Amino acid sequence: MEIDSTAGSREIGRRILGELMGEDYLAQKAQARNSFNAVLQDYSEEVCFGRIWAREGLDRKQRSIVNIAMLTALNRPNQLAHHVEGALTNGCTVTEIQEILLQAAVYCGLPAAGEAFRVAEGVLRSHGHLD
Incomplete structure (x- = not known):
């Protein structure tokens, strides 16, 4: 484009x-x-x-996956929440989001991943994906 x-x-x-x-x-x-x-x-x-985001090299779901991982690494919870919402819109499943965050835990550390899990859980719950 x-x-x-x-x-x-x-x-x-x-x-x-x-x-x-x-x-x-x-x-x-x-x-x-x-x-x-x-x-x-x-x-x-x-x-x-x-x-x-308008480029064709990655689809939106792939861009969401990359953003979730980077925002976890940077410990940016406000932006992470928005991008978890966007990831759901872009077709990411709850399991995929969980796996992205678990993968990030290995490379970014447990404190960053723990915060990211907390943020993602809140978004997923508010969208009816968790009990």
């Missing part, structure tokens, strides 16, 4: 972000937008989602 303009990239990014995270997420993001954080939101939409 060739992208010609910054505005086009942001539009594509918003569409992909909405497909991954849902319209409520986009509405909350718009509500939080201000003159200070607008540049970061634009960057995220244009580069992260409009250029990288």
